[in-house]
Amino acid sequence: MTTAPSPTSPDWHARAGALRADGRAVVDGRRVPAADGAEFEKRSPVDGRILGVVARCGSTDVDRAVAAARAAFDDGRWARQPPAARKKVLLRFAEHILAARDELALLDTLDMGKPIRYSTSVDVPATARCIAWYAEAIDKLYDEIAPTGPGALALVTREPMGVIGAIVPWNYPMIMAAWKLGPALASGNSVVLKPSEKSPFSATRLAELALEAGLPPGVFNVVPGFGHEAGEALALHPDVDAIGFTGSTRVGRRMLEYAGRSNLKRVYNELGGKSAFIVFPDFHDLDRAAATAAGAMFFNQGESCNAPSRLLVHRSIADDFVQRVSALAPRYQPGDPLDGNTEMGALVDATQLRTVLGYIEAGHDEGARCVTGGRQVRAESGGHYVEPTVFDGVRNDMKIAREEIFGPVLSVIRFADEAEAVRLANESSYGLQASVWSSGLDRAHRVARALRAGTVHVNQYDEDDITVPFGGYKQSGNGRDKSLHAFDKYTELKTTWLRLDP
Numbered sequence: 001m002t003t004a005p006s007p008t009s010p011d012w013h014a015r016a017g018a019l020r021a022d023g024r025a026v027v028d029g030r031r032v033p034a035a036d037g038a039e040f041e042k043r044s045p046v047d048g049r050i051l052g053v054v055a056r057c058g059s060t061d062v063d064r065a066v067a068a069a070r071a072a073f074d075d076g077r078w079a080r081q082p083p084a085a086r087k088k089v090l091l092r093f094a095e096h097i098l099a100a101r102d103e104l105a106l107l108d109t110l111d112m113g114k115p116i117r118y119s120t121s122v123d124v125p126a127t128a129r130c131i132a133w134y135a136e137a138i139d140k141l142y143d144e145i146a147p148t149g150p151g152a153l154a155l156v157t158r159e160p161m162g163v164i165g166a167i168v169p170w171n172y173p174m175i176m177a178a179w180k181l182g183p184a185l186a187s188g189n190s191v192v193l194k195p196s197e198k199s200p201f202s203a204t205r206l207a208e209l210a211l212e213a214g215l216p217p218g219v220f221n222v223v224p225g226f227g228h229e230a231g232e233a234l235a236l237h238p239d240v241d242a243i244g245f246t247g248s249t250r251v252g253r254r255m256l257e258y259a260g261r262s263n264l265k266r267v268y269n270e271l272g273g274k275s276a277f278i279v280f281p282d283f284h285d286l287d288r289a290a291a292t293a294a295g296a297m298f299f300n301q302g303e304s305c306n307a308p309s310r311l312l313v314h315r316s317i318a319d320d321f322v323q324r325v326s327a328l329a330p331r332y333q334p335g336d337p338l339d340g341n342t343e344m345g346a347l348v349d350a351t352q353l354r355t356v357l358g359y360i361e362a363g364h365d366e367g368a369r370c371v372t373g374g375r376q377v378r379a380e381s382g383g384h385y386v387e388p389t390v391f392d393g394v395r396n397d398m399k400i401a402r403e404e405i406f407g408p409v410l411s412v413i414r415f416a417d418e419a420e421a422v423r424l425a426n427e428s429s430y431g432l433q434a435s436v437w438s439s440g441l442d443r444a445h446r447v448a449r450a451l452r453a454g455t456v457h458v459n460q461y462d463e464d465d466i467t468v469p470f471g472g473y474k475q476s477g478n479g480r481d482k483s484l485h486a487f488d489k490y491t492e493l494k495t496t497w498l499r500l501d502p
């Protein structure tokens, strides 16, 4: 059901109707179709409408984009500009992103189904902030002089790597791209970005905005297309120096194979998760904990790598806590993503819908108890929607506790004591994030230390910022996005040792 827009809120339906999405590639500063003219039609998961056609890039297009990126890198049109000049361009790029907020937000909402209230308030501002933050860093980073003896001067400097391939998913199309673009461009590299075939439009628009901001042609190229075509060609390319990949663990494995089969390019994988949210009975505000669990789980339709999809609750409070979380489900009933009041939108496509419903069936089959949700809804819209779903009585060895569902399905697992909570949380092939809720300082620190995860939240979940690293232990990946540490991925360390004669 669509609520009437308030007098001040934009009429997103009217804007969506007027939108013309351009899915052509951006190579060497120009919009181009695929070399062989191949294209595919992109439908919206919101209501099934056709959004436009997208260039189906293949190896010829990737060759052209990599050649453009290499030429731009080699002639220094970007890499050898003074730091202050590069900073200025990237800051302007960030401003252009903010100025195009409504258009970019609409593209992502229509492309992958997230509520417009969040694509405007989260995705666009976070993308701009990421670019601006790395821009600001450019002229504040110094290199090193090693502590040598008097007969030498040893410089330890960072240099851009060259051509970076960025392959990203559809769940936060612009933010995931920005996490690669920010540090890669700020450190002077050229980039070839392969957005997901499920969310190509905002990526190509970002490249246009970068050009308008003064980024020289060839420095930031976009090759839309499918993973096994454009993605594989990019990851296998002998002239790509590093791949920044965000996506599934299954495809992350392939990235390592591609590197092994080609030029041993660096591969940085940011992969899936099955994060544990651990609630101890000594936490003083169970309502807040429950609201945070539901909010973080159902945000973005559960299509977040760091969704706290395993809720570990001490058995003494489990009935009460499950009740509190389930009571919040009505708030997250899926609605029209173009309605400014909607909290949860559409799943990205029919395949994802089937996957999520398949996991819900597996939960029933394995004996877990569905306490709320579990059904497809709004099918009459032509889109793909699933209710917020909570399973109680889940064991950690069940499929719904082991595998990443990437949909709005929460699995509740009960524990008896702290040691069991830590063991259950760590018994996962993933290690992206975790959260511990306790009012005891000792326990909070003890458990946070024991958890094998790249980020551990204490008494909160989603408070986060570009200033801190993001990435996982174990099969959640290697390397880190965000923070100054991300520069490590896109720069080489060079030692220059000078002998000083007396």
Ligand code: NAD
Residues within 6 Å of the ligand: 167, 168, 169, 170, 171, 172, 176, 194, 195, 196, 197, 225, 226, 227, 228, 230, 231, 232, 233, 235, 246, 247, 248, 249, 250, 251, 252, 254, 270, 271, 272, 273, 304, 305, 306, 404, 406, 432, 470, 471, 472, 476, 477, 481
């Ligand atoms: P995916 O692995 O299917 O696809 C990711 C990207 O890889 C897409 O651009 C796709 O076209 C491309 N690709 C697919 N097959 C390929 C191949 N054979 N060769 C080269 N490229 C290929 O993932 P998805 O469904 O787009 O995204 C969801 C996944 O992303 C989830 O597992 C989620 O946890 C993960 N994710 C991780 C993070 C993180 O920072 N750790 C953030 C967001 C999403």
